[in-house]
Amino acid sequence: MALLYRATRLKDRADTHVFTFVVTRSVTREPDRDVTSKDFCCSHQRWAVAFNRSEASLGVYLVWRGVCEGMRVYVDFTFTLLSRDHFTANEGFSGKQVRFYAGCAAQGRGRCVSLAELNAKFADARGEFQLELSMSRVRTLYSWELRAPRLDTPPIAFAGFDWSVSATGGVGKEPLTLRLVRLSGEGQRCRIRYALALGEGERRIHSGPLECLCDTEGRTPPWTPRPPYRLLHKGVRLMVELVSARALAELSVPVAGRAATCYDRDKQAWALRCDTHSETVRLHMLYRDVHHVPRNHLRYVSWSAWLVRSAPAPGEPEAEELPGAPFENYYAQESADEGLMMETALRVEDVSRTGCPFLHPGGELQVRLEWSDTYLLFQATYHVYDDLCRLHAHQMRREIAALQAENYSLERQLFSYQKSLAYAQAQAGEPAVAETSGRRSPAERSLSTDTEYA
Template structure:
């Protein structure tokens, strides 16, 4: 395959390999893990090794834990070439950069999740699970997990040194080419930064998050109440919406801002937070903690109602065009990816975004923009000479934009559209592939298992109802009161036969 050729060419000029990871390293072995990773970074292995763990598919479950599922295709380099440093390309999850790394001993393979955005004072907590996908049945999948595992500047790699033996990997998980699929699930990702604020320095060092640099600026002194403000230091001229929380002090005297959400002004500043009751910086300093939840880049376009296209750029500096379509009962917005030809061959680029129509003069207490129906939008793009575009519906009728006083028509006959960029992934393999068969096989297997369990549950409930009916008949013959009557409650059997329950 093509990427094998690329890997072999890269291997000829590769630096000397890093030392192998000790097989005894596991999730709770911080000392060994840290020393191994420091040696790898010192030798340049993490940066110069082969990229033979390919991000194949990415799925966001949109649940309360904000779960992301990443599927990797791992080539035979991970098991057959011990001198190769096998890592994935960086990918983003919860506005942090990550990678998956592998280590090999004589008899086993280790897997690690690596945090790429490590900086002093910051720590990230993650629930993650690594799962090797079986070629035979989904119940034969194997893996390991960690709950709220801590990543920091001194411990940027977490995983297990002996995830599986090479013999078992070859027998159950690898195909004839020696390739296997690895699934990574990440959820409940929390990013926290802590430092000590002490006069005269009242600004934190730069904090890297979501592709921007941030800082918390404090004003006030021993005689004035303290005011805190989150400031974006990079990305001049680009607007963004950020969600965060601030906290001062520790223990019972800790002051917490609660969740804060706002759009940064042109200078990158957010509204100030004044702790209540008023807090003052003492000479001994005060502990500041910042929780960064998300930060999303915004673009606001003036789109002509006459159909002229407006151009904008996403976080990866890719060009997009947006034009107004009035050939329907309601106004539609045609979104085109102008740089679709820049997508690498044999890859897919997944892009998601949300869109709003901005009001010209919102009334007091009225939202300044209305979100488009169907948002957020998402699409996969492969390399093409031109993009056909994606049509976004609005609730605005075409006849309304020609009337005076239209709430969304701005000066010059323009509609203002606000775009908020979401997740972006570059995925290997642009077409349906044999790799897809495994997930489809697992899905069908799980459906059949669920159907069998539902049928078994239905049978057991019918038996339970029959037993209860026989018991009620025996009690009636003996003149004993039936417990289910007179209480106003329905028995489990009666509930199981209600129309609210459906069985496959």
């Protein structure tokens, strides 16, 4: 088996996600069995890791589970086998903007490592080893030929919903209008980020980044290309880039009263209640179905929250995001959840006054929750597997400290040489060479800006 052990989002420009898997000995000791991990989500697509064993080597593949005709997904990914001895002995392979499509849903290497090397350097006494998968710069593109009389696309699977792009007009004086429509998830609101493009080459018209709230009926605001576009008899190429789609839940939470209940994408129940026992209003978030978390597992959940204004003024945002968002927490199987407290900028004394912009009729606060990542992780407590990452972290710190000490020593030598050269030039009566950056002592130069360390 390949068990998803830990998941980390680095929150960098490339939106890098790092997944760590604990791979059991069944991968290497059962030659007739191909092992595949359970599905996991990254950048709103479903993925899995598959292993293929030959007589003397082991292959590793990244598998795209959300195959959709007309869709292409591009990914930067890196597989790394974690060494038991030293992080510099880690081995792996990577790919830049690797394309996944309906005819090729798995990408990887058939001979990643020999079985002898795997057992000697990476596997422990139980025959288990750790595999790290890094994924970044994930792009989802969908293309289709719009041709009369059918002016909408087939269903597009993305982020757990089915979507379609519908076209109207484009004939005579009526301008062409495109609209992204959600076909599934009736009654569910979501925030969608996407972009549309029509045509090819020099005649291509791009919408630029679009972001909107998709209502409970699945509708989004229409996009009208500028300049106006006319549908040709031979059809037109439509390109859709899907960036993200996150489910929303809106709750009316009484300022003084019972908790409001909602459900996340996995149909798990949550409760939200107001806490007015401090200077500012706080929202107490409780996971009601915490007892449903499988035994010996952790459930990681992240979300963002907003306070919705009752009557926003022109030019005023409809909702105000809570400070500290996004929120995240790990949940193990418990009889009850103690909850997580979310601070707001709304003062308690302001809620009791008339004219509070966030107080809705009935003395309620309207809270909008946006669900983000959720993972079910193996091993609910600290384990010996964590020692490996801690060992690597300490080794890296020592390596960096040694490099910093070496850099400081070289800078001191350089400063000494410059000082000797200036003294020799002064004795010979030559003008000293001016330093553009100014002369600094070794202590001042110990933090060099010329070298960056990770």
